[in-house]
Amino acid sequence: MSGAMRVKIGEDWQEDREALLAALRDFAPLLEGAPFRNRYGLRGVSAFALFWFLRQVRPDMVFEVGVWRGFSTWLIEQAVPKARIHCLDPMVMLQGFMSRWKLGRTYRSGRATYSGDDFSCAPIAELIGPHTRPLAFFDDHQNKLPRLLQCRAAGICDIVFDDNMADAGTHRSLEDDLRDPDRRHLLEREIEIYEVFPALWPVDARIGTLHLVEPGLDFPIEPALRRVYDERQWHSSVTYVRLRAEPLEPSG
Numbered sequence: 019m020s021g022a023m024r025v026k027i028g029e030d031w032q033e034d035r036e037a038l039l040a041a042l043r044d045f046a047p048l049l050e051g052a053p054f055r056n057r058y059g060l061r062g063v064s065a066f067a068l069f070w071f072l073r074q075v076r077p078d079m080v081f082e083v084g085v086w087r088g089f090s091t092w093l094i095e096q097a098v099p100k101a102r103i104h105c106l107d108p109m110v111m112l113q114g115f116m117s118r119w120k121l122g123r124t125y126r127s128g129r130a131t132y133s134g135d136d137f138s139c140a141p142i143a144e145l146i147g148p149h150t151r152p153l154a155f156f157d158d159h160q161n162k163l164p165r166l167l168q169c170r171a172a173g174i175c176d177i178v179f180d181d182n183m184a185d186a187g188t189h190r191s192l193e194d195d196l197r198d199p200d201r202r203h204l205l206e207r208e209i210e211i212y213e214v215f216p217a218l219w220p221v222d223a224r225i226g227t228l229h230l231v232e233p234g235l236d237f238p239i240e241p242a243l244r245r246v247y248d249e250r251q252w253h254s255s256v257t258y259v260r261l262r263a264e265p266l267e268p269s270g
């Protein structure tokens with residue numbers, strides 16, 4: 019196995035414009051049935067990004083790492099209703115000590131399993147069992163390179179990362195690691211496909227010390243897309259990573 023890491027970012031997505039718009043028109047009406055409007059976690063274009071990647075990959079098992087109030091669990095069920103879902107979040111252990119008033123409404127699925135284990139020590143390979151296309155979704159604000167290597171060890175090749183922008187502040191993203199020559203070399207050996215979901219409409223947002231600016235793909239502002247459009251500034255560089263079947267050998 020050889021070949022350069024295939025990167026799709028920004029304007030590269032123009033080639034998918036028609037398919038993205040068709041999928042967005044399927045996605046937007048689903049939000050009417052959401053259990054609540056998310057305030058912290060996936061929203062707007064970022065929620066659509068996870069939906070898009072799941073529909074592309076069609077996993078038969080999803081590990082959701084970072085669950086919070088459960089909006090992304092609901093979203094995973096909309097995108098891949100037949101997939102088995104394993105939800106991991108330390109709050110599973112701690113929720114009983116949290117103020118229900120502060121937490122607000124939650125969505126917990128009878129079809130998903132819940133664990134407070136960290137992904138690094140949960141029995142991931144055993145849980146995968148006979149499933150052939152497992153995918154891991156990380157929205158846990160932990161460093162992303164260790165998560166990628168934990169997926170490699172568990173035999174998961176399809177990964178979606180939320181918050182993969184550089185200088186995110188809460189964690190080290192793959193965008194941060196790609197700026198470091200040694201880490202870039204490691205990532206290029208591991209990754210076959212690397213796709214950073216684009217802004218669909220212009221973004222000019224400040225999150226803490228970050229200033230995110232992206233021109234977008236000039237999508238139409240149709241009434242049916244309004245709910246996604248209204249949250250267009252919620253752009254968190256949701257990124258799909260497909261690991262190589264085998265990592266490349268280190269080069270001198």
Ligand SMILES: C[S@@+](CC[C@H](N)C(=O)[O-])C[C@H]1O[C@@H](n2cnc3c(N)ncnc32)[C@H](O)[C@@H]1O
Pocket residue numbers: 056058059060083084085086087088089090106107108109135136137157158159160
């Ligand atoms: C941004 S929230 C997740 C939002 C959720 N995915 C959504 O879209 O609604 C981040 C969550 O990561 C969880 N978290 C923190 N450390 C974690 C870890 N090591 N493993 C899994 N989840 C973790 C937090 O408890 C919190 O619930």
